[in-house]
Amino acid sequence: MDMPKLNLDSLHSVPLSQKLALLGLIIAGIMAGVYYYYIEPENEQISQLQTQIVQLDAEVQNLTIKVKHLDELVAATKQLEIELAKKKERLPPSEEAVMLLKQLSDLGSRLGLDIKLWKPAPPAEDPSKLFVRMPVSVEVTGGYHTAAIFFDRVNRLPRIINVSDLRMGNPQVEKGRVVTQTVFDLVAFAAPEERVASVNASSPAVPATLPGNVKR
Numbered sequence: 001m002d003m004p005k006l007n008l009d010s011l012h013s014v015p016l017s018q019k020l021a022l023l024g025l026i027i028a029g030i031m032a033g034v035y036y037y038y039i040e041p042e043n044e045q046i047s048q049l050q051t052q053i054v055q056l057d058a059e060v061q062n063l064t065i066k067v068k069h070l071d072e073l074v075a076a077t078k079q080l081e082i083e084l085a086k087k088k089e090r091l092p093p094s095e096e097a098v099m100l101l102k103q104l105s106d107l108g109s110r111l112g113l114d115i116k117l118w119k120p121a122p123p124a125e126d127p128s129k130l131f132v133r134m135p136v137s138v139e140v141t142g143g144y145h146t147a148a149i150f151f152d153r154v155n156r157l158p159r160i161i162n163v164s165d166l167r168m169g170n171p172q173v174e175k176g177r178v179v180t181q182t183v184f185d186l187v188a189f190a191a192p193e194e195r196v197a198s199v200n201a202s203s204p205a206v207p208a209t210l211p212g213n214v215k216r
Contacts, residue, residue, distance in 0.1 A: 091131055091160065091189055091190055091191040092159055092190055092191065093191055094123065094191075094193070097132075097134050097159070097188040097189070097190035100159060100161075101136055101186070105118050107153060111142075111146050111149055111150055112146045113141070113142040113146055113147065114140060114141045115138075115139075115140055116139040116140060116181075117138060118137075119136065119138075120135070120136045121135045121136065121137065123190070125192060129192060130192070131190065132189070132190045132191070132192055133187055133188075134187065134189070134190055135185055135187045136185070136186040136187070136188075137185055138183070138186050139181065139182070139183045140181075141179050141180065141181050141182070142179055143178065143179055147182050151163060159188070159189075160189040161186065161187070161189075162186075162187045162189070163185070163186060163187075164184065164185045165183075165184060165185045166183075167182070167184065168180050168181070168182045168183075
């Protein structure tokens with residue numbers, strides 16, 4: 001079948017304004033096709049990518065904040081572990097804690113305090129299983145200055161010894177000096193038996209060294 005021939009000669013009779021209008025329609029059609037088939041899909045993809053970029057940027061910021069907080073938590077945890085390890089180093093075995101309390105009693109006597117009561121209570125393990133409390137109820141008489149020296153010595157010990165429920169009163173004059181009654185609770189902290197056993201199993205036995213500032 002023969003294709004119809006395009007008669008270009010007929011276009012010569014078409015007015016110029018119509019030719020321009022026809023050319024404008026052809027160009028508009030081409031532009032519309034290009035926009036519909038190429039530009040609009042690209043714009044949609046660009047819009048989707050921009051939305052995804054905004055979402056990813058928000059996620060990155062959130063993750064950055066979380067990582068920063070995580071680093072802070074890790075640093076704080078490490079610091080707490082270091083402090084806990086240092087405190088554990090100050091926890092002697094129970095036998096050493098008993099001996100230390102005995103030395104404190106002797107120290108009070110040497111300083112000039114009259115020990116009226118020295119009553120140890122049964123050791124009690126803390127619910128955390130990290131240490132054992134070894135409390136002693138104490139009552140002494142002596143000068144204010146002597147009692148202050150005793151408490152200062154206790155405060156300087158490398159082991160953990162707490163003084164609580166301190167009460168002073170009933171001052172009297174004896175041999176030309178004022179003495180007072182001092183009542184307080186003394187608590188020594190010792191390591192649990194499990195930790196002592198594990199340390200002894202992993203290292204050679206070394207005799208316990210008691211604090212030098214207690215000995216005289």
